[in-house]
Amino acid sequence: MTGVLFTPLTPGNHMRRRYGARPMRQVVESFIKPNDRLTSFERLELYNRQYWFRVLDSLYDDFPGLRAVLGEAAFMRLAEAYLVKHPSTSFSMRNLGHALEKFVRARPKFAGRRLTLTLDIVRLEWAQIEAFDNEAMSALTSDDFLDTPLDRLRVRLQPHVILLSAAYPVDLLILAAKRADAGLRGEASNAMEEAPEHTPQAAIPLPKREPIFLAVHRHDNTVYFKRLEPEAFAIVCALRDGATVEAACARALRRADPAIDWASKVREWFSNWAQLGWFCRRKA
Amino acid sequence: MPANPFNNFTSYGIGIGLRIPHYRHILEQKPVVDWFEIISENFMVDGGRPLEVLDRILEQYRVVQHGVSMYFGNADRPSREHLKRLKTLVKRTKTPWLSDHLCWGSVDGRYTHDLLPMPYTFASARTTAKNIREVRDYLETPICVENVSSYAEFHASNMTEWEFLSEVVELADCGILLDVNNIYVSSRNHDFNPYDYVNGVPHHRVGQIHIAGHTKFEKYILDTHDHPVLDPVWKLYDHAVRLSGHTATLLEWDAHIPSFHEVHDEALKANQYLGEVEAAEKAGAVAARR
Secondary structure (H helix, E strand, C coil): HHHHCCCCCCCCCCCCEEECCCCCHHHCCCEEECCCCCCHHHHHHHHHHHHHHHHHHHHHHHHHHHHHHHHHHHHHHHHHHHHHHHHCCCHHHHHCCCCCHHHHCHHHHHHCHHHHHHHHHHHHHHHHHHHHHHHCCEEHHHHHHHHHHCCCCCECCCCCCEEECCCCCCHHHHHHHHHHCCCCCCCCCCCCCCCCCEEEECCCCCCCCEEEEEEEEEEECCCEECCHHHHHHHHHHHHHHHCCCHHHHHHHHHCCCCCHHHHHHHHHHHHHHHHCCEEEEEEC | CCCCHHHHCCCCCEEEEEHHHHHHHHHHHHCCCCEEEEHHHHCCCCCHHHHHHHCCCHHHHHHEEEEECCCCCCCHHHHHEHHHHHHHHHHHCCCCCEECCCEEEECEEEEEEEECCCCCCCHHHHHHHHHHHHHHHHHCCCCCCCCCCCCCCCCCCCHHHHHHHHHHHHHCCCCCEEEEHHHHHHHHHHHHCCHHHHHHHHHHEEEEEECCCCCCCCCEEEECCCCCCCCHHHHHHHHHHHHCCCCCEEEEEECCCCCCHHHHHHHHHHHHHHHHHHHHHHHHHHHHCC
């Protein structure tokens, strides 16, 4: 039965007439009873439609920026193909988009001529989902940094801080997309849905290339995007990957302009990051 | 029968589902509500706003957990990862009982996110009961299983849905979350008498009742939870509480959600039926003492 449910709908949102080489009607009649108003096919079609409405709706709400980049029709083609390849493997639809970046890399035709921008926006929208409800560990304070020599101090980045570099200013794009689309992923419920009616987004101007370095993080239970200078981004990435504070700074500033007072900059960055609670202790 | 082992001997009254559009009103106005039902999956996360809101709700209100993805009827055993997360939440909410559905919904780790109907056979009843026992033993919390609304029936079934539900809860020794709206919806979709259903389940196991609205289409009814409760469902509810006694009752409203007051007022209509039952129970107790 799940094979039938996971089969995509026709463009008119109906169950397909064939299941592999066999007529769908024949397949369904073998296990579903008809009644005096609905055939076996029509009864199972209700579930087939519900499945696709639910999962497509969830991705639709989670990736408004991707919709803005691809357009609604191309987005729906991508979403359906993605869900055929990667059906949900989690109790929560929150995780539905976890492999979308991997899928787009493997099937770049779905991004058309905007592969880089598509990948940037997919990574950012997935980072938002992670930042929203990932764990928050007990945060290190500025004083904690003073207790251990910097050549031995290793810290862990909070699970709700996600770092990403992008070729396009997708942080601005996503804000514009959200303004144009007030959608939020619905809560889990056990209600049946009628066919979703989406109002297409107003066209949003797509950005020009401009590399950015971002931390997507949560503060006071709100998700923010924080742009970082390249050197700051390199330090935080090195810390995330296990370098000591001293090694992270040395690596990041290896080719930095010597005319700049990096010491005071780095102090300011760490002070800011500590205030935002980005770091926690590494597990022993 | 206000309390039984299946609702942990509590005597909760009328509750409503905790839903995002009402968060602000509830947290700011702190309205009097007997209890809230939460969808467990919305809070089985590691951190962030959902848990912050839940903790603030727990400071003020009693909360009961209701799940939508345990899938007791799956052929596979319950997922350990799912159970671990659920137990963490159970410890947080101290839910007196926990409910989920008499259905299946995933195969080989692939989720449909739907509450799929089951073939009503003794073999599937045994598998389902085993899964319910495993969940209850792991969580150390009483379980009530909820009958789902359905739109399809299997050739393989060899008993009615209420016979199947009764078989499962007896084998699992668990409670029932009797959803009278689901019974009504399924009765129209499958042409049975909903009163036969309510009469046919073991009433001493009913730990909670759900009421909700639905939507009628030309050839079937959908369980949309986007309307007030309709009259035939109130009548069925009246009948159910006369048989089961004064039972914890919850209104589900999940789509096109109106204001908090509208939802709560709709739920409180159940008081007129519960009041009559309570009066009858008291009169019976007085007569018995004489």
